[in-house]
Amino acid sequence: MSERAGVTIEDVRRVAELANLELTADEEPRMQRDLSAILGHIAQLNELDTSGIPAMAQVGEMLGGVAEASGAELRADAVRASLDRAMVMAAAPETDGRFFKVPKVIER
Amino acid sequence: MELESLTIDGAKAAVASGEVTATALAEAHYTRIAVEDVAINSFLALSRERAMAQAAKIDGLVAKGEPLPVLAGVPVGIKDVLAMQGAPATAGSLILKGYLPPYDATAVARLEAAGAVLLGKLNCDEFAMGSSNENSAYGNVKNPRALDRVPGGSSGGSAAAVAASLAVATLGTDTGGSIRQPAAFCGVVGVLPTYGRVSRYGLIAFASSLDRVGPFAKTVKDAATVLQVLAGKDVMDATSSDRPVADYVGSLSKPVEGLRIGVPEEYFGEGLDPEIRAAIERVLDGLKMEKCVVKPVSLQHTKYAIPTYYVIATAEASSNLSRFDGVRFGLRAAEAKTLSAMFRETRDAGFGAEVKRRILLGTYALSAGYYDAYYRKAQQVRTLLTRDFLAAFNKVDVLVAPVTPTPAFKLGEKTDDPVKMYLEDIYSVAASLAGICGVSVPCGETKAGLPIGVQVMGKHFDEATMLRVAQAVERMQTS
Numbered sequence: 001m002s003e004r005a006g007v008t009i010e011d012v013r014r015v016a017e018l019a020n021l022e023l024t025a026d027e028e029p030r031m032q033r034d035l036s037a038i039l040g041h042i043a044q045l046n047e048l049d050t051s052g053i054p055a056m057a058q059v060g061e062m063l064g065g066v067a068e069a070s071g072a073e074l075r076a077d078a079v080r081a082s083l084d085r086a087m088v089m090a091a092a093p094e095t096d097g098r099f100f101k102v103p104k105v106i107e108r
Numbered sequence: 109m110e111l112e113s114l115t116i117d118g119a120k121a122a123v124a125s126g127e128v129t130a131t132a133l134a135e136a137h138y139t140r141i142a143v144e145d146v147a148i149n150s151f152l153a154l155s156r157e158r159a160m161a162q163a164a165k166i167d168g169l170v171a172k173g174e175p176l177p178v179l180a181g182v183p184v185g186i187k188d189v190l191a192m193q194g195a196p197a198t199a200g201s202l203i204l205k206g207y208l209p210p211y212d213a214t215a216v217a218r219l220e221a222a223g224a225v226l227l228g229k230l231n232c233d234e235f236a237m238g239s240s241n242e243n244s245a246y247g248n249v250k251n252p253r254a255l256d257r258v259p260g261g262s263s264g265g266s267a268a269a270v271a272a273s274l275a276v277a278t279l280g281t282d283t284g285g286s287i288r289q290p291a292a293f294c295g296v297v298g299v300l301p302t303y304g305r306v307s308r309y310g311l312i313a314f315a316s317s318l319d320r321v322g323p324f325a326k327t328v329k330d331a332a333t334v335l336q337v338l339a340g341k342d343v344m345d346a347t348s349s350d351r352p353v354a355d356y357v358g359s360l361s362k363p364v365e366g367l368r369i370g371v372p373e374e375y376f377g378e379g380l381d382p383e384i385r386a387a388i389e390r391v392l393d394g395l396k397m398e399k400c401v402v403k404p405v406s407l408q409h410t411k412y413a414i415p416t417y418y419v420i421a422t423a424e425a426s427s428n429l430s431r432f433d434g435v436r437f438g439l440r441a442a443e444a445k446t447l448s449a450m451f452r453e454t455r456d457a458g459f460g461a462e463v464k465r466r467i468l469l470g471t472y473a474l475s476a477g478y479y480d481a482y483y484r485k486a487q488q489v490r491t492l493l494t495r496d497f498l499a500a501f502n503k504v505d506v507l508v509a510p511v512t513p514t515p516a517f518k519l520g521e522k523t524d525d526p527v528k529m530y531l532e533d534i535y536s537v538a539a540s541l542a543g544i545c546g547v548s549v550p551c552g553e554t555k556a557g558l559p560i561g562v563q564v565m566g567k568h569f570d571e572a573t574m575l576r577v578a579q580a581v582e583r584m585q586t587s
Contacts, residue, residue, distance in 0.1 A: 043415075
């Protein structure tokens, strides 16, 4: 990460594509400006020497919560009722009642 | 019935004694919402049918003289990021407009099982991303204490509804300050429980290693009562803890004498509003009068909390929000000819600017070549921030600090500058990253009449001590 993290329009377009976002022509420069400003602020983290410091994904691991990792905390593997299909499908934009319908996946 | 001063105990006693029926109490709240919420905009949807069915059930218990559950007849509201069957769940976003979840979040189900009457869903920043509630697709919420100012965010509707007495208590969520900050801005009590203390099943995820569900209420005792109902292991949330739940309400009656109060010096630096500083100093003087031991502590990595948070939270958000793709629920761009065009067009139409900004930032931080420099680095600094708290809690029982650097700001004041808006969370994000508990308690107001909140932070899973100190602070305000 550079001290002055300058994000280019091409960076914005590349990341938008990765994120499945389509930005309008006036959104692109705004996002370029904002991402540059935020990443510039984030560059402060470089002041810290973190070599040898473990990465922390969530707090459980800092509290000696190793029981989960050993499998002792797993729930019983029992069959339980799941959500009713009709209720779930009722929320779908397009469905035949059994499946979610989507537009063509591969264009020929 | 006087709704302004109505507490959980008051509501329950009135219902139990027959002074008012649960049905009439719910109606009184709906009437007040119809009048007052036009200006405030805290409710996005009302769940009248479900509320009235529950109220009738409570009235039936009263008529038969049966024992009443702890929240019997208490009207509550739910932040719109939590699933509640029979009411829409929008998360403040157009992408979920009209979505009706087919199940209840565990926190919602537990409130209702304890007798609460669910009035409806509360406005918030889109996907809980914001510090002012100005990122809701359904309009700003106004601060009931000053209508030209923000209520804070992201749980702005939840804080405003309690402040305006539109509900006796509400549920909010806090990822980087979204309960504590609006509680401070609106002058109510808001609790961030320890990570893992309250189930997130049915919460629309923003940043899963940070998201928490907690209560807003008018008093510390009410907040403790609601937390008691919410807390505990849930088989539907693997991250919920099976540690025993303390008796929060019972422990409020214990004295605070002898408790060690840490004052983190990094929370009193440049940028802290002088009136807020003075109010916190009055709180510390009061705690000394109660024979608490007040001593300075250092949380030396505090200044890195904001940059750390905005890497981790956005990285997790970019992953969590990939589920909004127009396939299973919510909005779909109907014109799109191919699947990938449908994804992009749906997300473009459905997400607001701040959500897009955070998805882009998180995707950038996780993308090839940047992962170590941003995401891994932030996770390492998160370890340092957490170690700061663990070391401090070896010396003290709780920490006392400001919640926010300023009182509620004006609508539109910070919307043009995301970094300025993010810095609003400077005193709240570190506790979020470290997983500890925190509470915002009103401790006076500015000369202009804006509420000031003080933050009490507790050790992991020690909400009981934290709430005890919070109640001592609350008692000082009235004496």
